[in-house]
Amino acid sequence: MTRPIRVEIDLSAIKHNYIQSRKQTQNRRALAVIKANAYGHGSTEVATALADVADGFALLNLEDAIALRDAGIEQPLTLLEGPFDEAETRLMAVQKIAGAIHGEHQLEWLRRLDASHPFEAWLKVNSGMNRLGFAPERAVGIAHALAALPGVRLSTLMTHFATADDERGVDEQWACFEPLIAQCGLKVSAANSAAIFRHPRTHGDTVRPGITLYGCSPFEGTTGTDLGLKPAMTLSADVIAVQSLRPGDKVGYGCLFQANEPMRIGIVACGYADGYPRIAIDGTPVAVDGRASRTVGRISMDMLAVDLSHIPQAGIGSRVELWGPAVPLEHVAACAGTLNYELMCAVALRVPRLYRH
Structure with a gap:
């Protein structure tokens, strides 16, 4: 599969x-x-x-x-x-x-x-x-x-x-x-x-x-939409596992994130080997089934975690937009301390491309 x-x-x-x-x-x-x-x-x-x-x-x-x-x-x-x-x-x-x-x-x-x-x-x-x-x-x-x-x-x-x-x-x-x-x-x-x-x-x-x-947009603090442009690239992946956290539970390499209340997190089939920036900070925006959310913990090679706590209907198979129309690439780049240019160019060849006319 x-x-x-x-x-x-x-x-x-x-x-x-x-x-x-x-x-x-x-x-x-x-x-x-x-x-x-x-x-x-x-x-x-x-x-x-x-x-x-x-x-x-x-x-x-x-x-x-x-x-x-x-x-x-x-x-x-x-x-x-x-x-x-x-x-x-x-x-x-x-x-x-x-x-x-x-x-x-x-x-x-x-x-x-x-x-x-x-x-x-x-x-x-x-x-x-x-x-x-x-x-x-x-x-x-x-x-x-x-x-x-x-x-x-x-x-x-x-x-x-x-x-x-x-x-x-x-x-x-x-x-x-x-x-x-x-x-x-x-x-x-x-x-x-x-x-x-x-x-x-x-x-x-x-x-x-x-x-x-x-x-x-080429300008800091603005998005392409602000200039009348339409985002051309959408990077997305599905939730492949769900974890329920108790207060004090930690997430990911280095245990950098610790839950301070009960949480549901989704594990998403995308990581830095796919081109998603490892240095993106905890809380980088995503959209889960069209609803705004955030990353949780450190980005792994092939996976990342997102917060599902406020989206009870989300689960395995939910689509997570990592950047695209709902999540401006400029915002993700800012959270990673880099440029939108670099993120677009860095998407790995192993990620399938689907073209729409």
Whole structure:
């Protein structure tokens, strides 16, 4: 018998969220970011669901991009970290897959391409995040060098914001990047999910919605619902045992939870090996058969405990929503001291995925 745990992916919600994100920009071109297996939602499934509305897709790995091509996805594809070696550079050119160019080593590979299959280059500028990209003072010279290469079609100037989601905003980075737009004369891609919703001056020609596609907010203290988004992922599992506790009884590894009154607890078929965060605090919200409840004690590898004391009808077979429409992922992430991004990406492959259109 299959273990009673599942992840349900609502593809219609993802489509709604793409459209909502794009509306924030007066319908500018939007690349749907589906790296990391579409943040755990399934890159092929998400791209297929968005194929009739998306302007293109942003990914990380060439093999994932080729898998999309094999699945019939015809929209433009862009690799956000560009090619990782010279062979990939040639294959991307042949497959018409664009890529970020952020370092001298990639320039060397591009110089050896011929004009038969031009490589579409997105010039990455390091405007202050200090991960990838050329220094702003070099951007114009690099742009001219790329434009002169016969095997390159330079299309876009791009950067990435480090603090678009908090009170610091984008002012400092935008001041570095904005003067380059007119000097380079290229299309612009700078806005991530947070900038899409809070910094319209950065929208440029192409925005890159990521976390908002999946119904989550990039901003601390808010949920995706607050932004008009719909949660796309629901993690749930069933109660597989019930225990009755007396005052003083303890629960789980380390005996961290002790009952101070009679309680009923349900043992749920989900643990940190499934991707539920072990460090989630006692009392992290859940919903049992649609009613609000909480976790009890420490999360185990394959199980966790929830409070059933106030839900007398709940028992073996009751469905426990661990995150989803009734339990915002942002709230679970806050209880685990992490981000909604990480929890979505961390759901284990052993958890069955069920897709709804």
